[in-house]
Amino acid sequence: MAVSKLPNGKWQAQVFPNGRDGKRIRRQFATKGEALAFERHIKDQAQDKPWLGEKTDKRRVRDLVTAWYNAHGVTLADGEKRKGAMEFACLAMGDPLATEFNAKLFSTYREQRLSGKITRSDRVKAVTPRTVNLELAYFRAMFNELKRLDDWTAPNPLENVREFKIAEIELAWLTVEEAARLLEECEKSKAEDLTMIVKICLATGARWGEAESLTGKQISPGKITFIKTKGKKNRAVPISDELYELLPKSRTSKPLFTGCYSAFRSAVKRAGIELPDGQLSHVLRHTFASHFMMGGGNILVLQRILGHTDIKVTMRYAHFAPDHLTEAVQLNPLNLISGSKMAAQRSTMQYFSTIYEMLCV
Structure with missing residues (x-):
């Protein structure tokens, strides 16, 4: 298919709608635009299949x-x-x-x-x-x-493409001592709202953006309600009376705090806390979840607090539970072997003790 200018000044559209071996259609036009429009028209006609009751999907x-x-x-x-x-x-x-x-x-x-x-x-x-x-x-x-939505009728072209397997990333979290050091550095920051935002994250497991964008209407005695969350569901998390007394009491719809993420990054650095790449924004959330489980918290309760729609996401913290997989200590073969030896020794000692008692009678 081609459009070319002829010696007589006219433009010719030469089209093979069914390929080079098929029928050739030629027309002459006064302008190049008309020739190109005709070429497109013939190409569209060739792609349409009225006898099948459908047209070829030409979308990209x-x-x-x-x-x-x-x-x-x-x-x-x-x-x-x-x-x-x-x-x-x-x-x-x-x-x-x-x-x-x-x-x-x-x-x-x-x-x-x-x-x-x-x-x-x-x-x-x-x-x-x-x-x-x-x-x-x-x-x-x-x-x-x-x-x-019935906007694509063919099979999914990537249906059978497999994802690459990647190693599970260990989530970074802070010890009590590290969290205390961080709060000390936050107190020294020029960002007035930094300490309050960090305390909210540590106390509720909130995402940084959720805490930073809080409004007065989301705070009430004994709880904070997080809205417009990643999971599209509001969630209310209990807070202590002490934390509630520290929070601003304005009942407006405007954010209570000024953004201070850069100040948070600086405070973490000053506290001497090293974190893996990409985990700064969630380290406080991971810290809450880790200590919640280490303290014996219920994994299903944690799911509701964090607002996870899929329990598999929350299960990343299950290994922090104090009784997590403790059966491995009692039921591993090495322990069973050691236990058998100790049992044999006790049996031998009991035997000789009995013989000794009989001889002494």
Whole structure:
């Protein structure tokens, strides 16, 4: 299919709607625009299959991303983030047609992301397997949602693509001594609200953003109610009378505190606390959960306090329970062997003790 200018000044559209071996259609037009419009018209006609009662889906994957976002993604807390990640991936893969998008194409893209050949910023070159696992999850969820909405009828092209296995990350948490040092450094900070926000996080397990954005209407005697949470559900967490007395009592809908995350980062550094990359914002939440379980707290109660929709997320803290897997101490084979030897020794001692008593009679 091509459009070319003829010696007589006119424009010719030459189209093979069914391939080079099929019928050729040629038309001449006064302008190039008319010739291009005719070419598109013939191509569209060739793709339509009226005898099948349907048309070929000519949308690109990016069009599906937009459709997904407008119909569903806009309601998600991270919808914009997902949309941006998928749009970047689409362009990096050559902006493919949705009908041509397949596991091989995504796999090649994934390899290039891991090697650093495809990057979203100069700051980060090669990404981690966790990042590409998230991108895979975004695309799979998008196709599944569009199928539920009857906006995609073909199979999910990434249905059988497996995620990379990644090692479980140990969640960082603070000891009582470290938490005390941190509070001391917070008191020295110029950020007036820093200490209060840190205390709220330590006392309730709140996310940093949840505590930082609190309004007066969310605070009442004996509890704080967190709204607009990640899980989309409000949750009320009890607090002590002492903490309640320290909190501002304004009953407004405006935030009580001024943002001070940078000051928090500085306080952690001054306290001499070293944390793994990416765990600063949640370290107080992890600290609450860890000490809750170490104190004998119930895992289901912890799930409700933290607002987890999936118990598997809360189970990350189960190993902090004092009786967690204690059967391993009594029932391991080494202990059984040692126990057998001790039992044999006791039996031998009892035997000789009995003989000795008989001889002394």
